[in-house]
Amino acid sequence: MLSVVVPTYNERDNIRELVERISSSLAGFEYEIVIVDDSSPDGTALETERLALEHPIKLMVRERRMGLGSAVVEGARIADGDVIVVMDADLQHPPELLPRLYGMIVDGGCDIAVASRRMGGASITGWSMWRKVISSSATLAARALLPEVRRVRDPLSGYFAYRKDRVRLDSLSPKGFKVLLEILTSNREAHVCEVPYSFGARGRGKSKLDVRVAIDYLTQLMRLSVRTLKFTVVGGSGVAVNLGALASLRTLGIVHVMAAAVAIEVSVLWNFTWNDMWTFSDSRSGRFGGRLARYHGATAAGLLTQYAVSVLLYWTLLPSSLLAQLVGIVAGFGANYLLSSSMVWKPGSVVEYKLM
Ligand code: GDD
Ligand code: MN
Numbered sequence: 001m002l003s004v005v006v007p008t009y010n011e012r013d014n015i016r017e018l019v020e021r022i023s024s025s026l027a028g029f030e031y032e033i034v035i036v037d038d039s040s041p042d043g044t045a046l047e048t049e050r051l052a053l054e055h056p057i058k059l060m061v062r063e064r065r066m067g068l069g070s071a072v073v074e075g076a077r078i079a080d081g082d083v084i085v086v087m088d089a090d091l092q093h094p095p096e097l098l099p100r101l102y103g104m105i106v107d108g109g110c111d112i113a114v115a116s117r118r119m120g121g122a123s124i125t126g127w128s129m130w131r132k133v134i135s136s137s138a139t140l141a142a143r144a145l146l147p148e149v150r151r152v153r154d155p156l157s158g159y160f161a162y163r164k165d166r167v168r169l170d171s172l173s174p175k176g177f178k179v180l181l182e183i184l185t186s187n188r189e190a191h192v193c194e195v196p197y198s199f200g201a202r203g204r205g206k207s208k209l210d211v212r213v214a215i216d217y218l219t220q221l222m223r224l225s226v227r228t229l230k231f232t233v234v235g236g237s238g239v240a241v242n243l244g245a246l247a248s249l250r251t252l253g254i255v256h257v258m259a260a261a262v263a264i265e266v267s268v269l270w271n272f273t274w275n276d277m278w279t280f281s282d283s284r285s286g287r288f289g290g291r292l293a294r295y296h297g298a299t300a301a302g303l304l305t306q307y308a309v310s311v312l313l314y315w316t317l318l319p320s321s322l323l324a325q326l327v328g329i330v331a332g333f334g335a336n337y338l339l340s341s342s343m344v345w346k347p348g349s350v351v352e353y354k355l356m
Contacts, residue, residue, distance in 0.1 A: 002031040002102050003081030007071035011089040012042045013204035019051045021095040029102070034058045034079045035089075036071040042205075067216075068158075068208070072179045076169055085161040086179065091203035092126075093159040100195060101161040110193035111166040112183065114152050115159035117199045122154075126201025138217060142181060145225035149184045151192045156181065159197070166190060177213050178220065185224050230279040234271055239329055242267035246325050256321050260310045263325065264303055268296065301339055306332030 004022055008015065015035075022033055035057060037045045045061045052059060060078060062071070076084050083105050087093040097115055104113035117124050118139065124132070135156070142155050149155035156178050167187050184192070245266040249259035272295045276284065284291065296303075310328030318324045 001081040002026065002029055002083045002085065002098075003034055003076075003079035004031060004085045004087060004098065005034045005036065005072060005075035005079055006087055006089050007068050007075065008035055008037045008040060008044050008048075008089045009065060009068075009208055010040045010042045010044060010205055012040065012044045012047045014090050015044055015047050016051060017203065018089050018091060018095065019048075019055050019057065021091075022098065023055050025095045025098050029099070032056045032058055032080060034060070034075045036060045036062065036075040038062045038065040038071065068177050069179050069182075073169060076164075079164075082164055083161055084164055085159075087159045090205060090207075092200050094197060094200065097159075097195070097197050101159075104193050104195060105161055105163050108193060109191065111163050111190040112187070112192045113161045114154060114157050114180065114192065114194045115197045116152065116154040116157060116194045117197070118154040119194060119196050122196035122198065124199045134214075141221060142178075145221060145228050146181070146185055147228065148188050149181060151184065152194050154194065155184060162190075177209075177216055181220065181224065227279055231275065234274040234279060237274070238267045238271040239326075241270045242329060243322055243325060246321060250321050256314045256324070257311055259321065260314075260325055260328070261307060264307055268299065268303065299336070302332040302336035305335040 004026075006018070011018075019033060022031075033056060035048050037048065037059065039045065039061055045059065048057060048059050051057060058078065060075060062074070072086050076086075083102055085098060085101055087095070093115065101113045101115060104110045116122055127135070139154065139156055143150050146155075157180055158178075160180050160183075162183065167183060167190055169183070184190075242263050246259055246263035249262060250256070254262075272292055275295075276288075276291060306328040308328075309331040310325045313327055314321060314324040318327070
């Protein structure tokens with residue numbers, strides 16, 4: 001069964017069209033619509049109760065406005081479906097896409113299916129220049145700070161589906177507006193797919209996105225990216241350690257080929273120790289030695305690139321030990337980036353599905 005979770009705040013004039021379009025698009029499926037309303041002053045809940053006479057609706061009314069994120073989390077909690085879809089009530093998310101999202105989960109082997117505004121075949125209408133700039137910057141910031149969300153091009157989408165048994169919601173902080181961000185960061189193993197759609201203009205009523213939501217988003221991003229920031233600090237200090245070790249070894253008269261290798265290994269041990277004790281202190285598994293070996297394996301390509309570039313440069317164009325090493329570090333970083341972005345964090349794939 002499919003549960004469509006819809007958070008609402010002052011959407012009275014949209015809810016009927018929304019429910020009717022969901023129902024016709026899901027005719028022939030087993031589904032329910034879970035509406036989580038925060039006691040909207042415009043009477044959204046009353047209108048929903050009327051609709052519930054003719055449609056499979058579960059209505060949850062919360063006493064006061066508690067935010068979009070927590071509405072989604074609570075709605076998913078009372079939903080009975082094996083597949084959950086989250087969508088907005090204002091018709092910017094076309095209900096006609098529902099069978100496709102559902103199909104990607106059921107037939108396409110996806111754990112999470114994201115309806116995307118930011119890929120070939122997608123479009124956005126009805127947004128001001130200003131709103132477009134804000135949204136692109138917010139997307140860029142999320143992708144830059146959170147490696148786990150680089151799997152999708154539209155990690156801020158409010159329209160997505162997931163398999164309940166494969167995706168954990170319990171560790172989610174319901175504070176954020178962007179639930180998908182939380183889902184992607186806390187379900188790193190999930191297989192994510194993305195499908196393009198046309199994000200339309202709002203139906204009736206006003207957007208609830210305001211300065212408070214923007215501040216909430218920034219707070220959410222900071223909280224989720226603490227790990228990335230720690231990793232960056234460690235990496236930065238590792239560069240200093242690497243160059244410092246090289247300089248000391250060279251003053252002792254050790255040749256570049258030898259000193260470069262030792263300096264690289266010293267920095268690897270330095271980075272590993274801090275990442276193990278600090279950045280990833282909450283997710284250590286197995287023995288120390290095992291983790292150390294895996295770390296070497298995971299960074300091997302980058303380390304070899306670093307060493308090769310450093311030594312070759314030193315022999316040919318750049319007879320300065322430290323500069324050659326620095327260029328090597330940058331090259332190693334680039335190699336790591338290219339490898340991880342193509343092998344580890346591939347952007348979501350679009351999976352075709354058969355119409356039922
Ligand atoms: N229950 C509840 N409580 N619902 C809320 C609240 C709240 O405090 N705030 C907003 N909603 C509901 C709205 O009624 C609507 O159905 C949905 O959440 C999205 O709100 P909009 O006000 O339409 O958001 P938007 O169109 O500006 O933002 C969209 O784009 C964002 C990315 O740019 C949404 O799809 C967001 O989810 C998305 O992150
Ligand atoms: Mn909207």
